[in-house]
Amino acid sequence: MDAQGLSDAEMLAIAAELGYSESAFLFPTGERQYRVRYFSPLAEVAFCGHATIATSVALGERIGQGTVHLATQAGPVPVEIVAGPAGDITAVLTSPPASTRPAHQGVDMGRPSLLTCAAIPGDTRVKVSGTAVPIP
Incomplete structure (x- = not known):
């Protein structure tokens, strides 16, 4: 320890x-x-x-x-x-506090085979968030 x-x-x-x-x-x-x-x-x-x-x-x-x-x-x-x-x-x-920001069109939301912002309907508000390290 x-x-x-x-x-x-x-x-x-x-x-x-x-x-x-x-x-x-x-x-x-x-x-x-x-x-x-x-x-x-x-x-x-x-x-x-x-x-x-x-x-x-x-x-x-x-x-x-x-x-x-x-x-x-x-x-x-x-x-x-x-x-x-x-x-x-x-x-x-x-x-620690979380950081959150709007996701931008074309930004990868995970592994490319799973999901990208382009695959989400346009009226859906998508945000990227995480703790400890600000999300670029």
């Missing part, structure tokens, strides 16, 4: 070896405060909700329930860790 001393290359290699879509690396910065870096098998990413929840549950198993404060590239992410009656750990996060 402490990635202090790992280089970017080492974190990337660990993420590639694990093979998950993203892996979280924690750097303690204070009591119940951590800097978190996320790596896919190919590159560092700004934020990953699933990896944040998994990391917070693992933290809860070690440090108990309460709020932890995570600093990510996408901004601060407070997480409330709660122990259930059977001892199961639940983590609830507040995600």
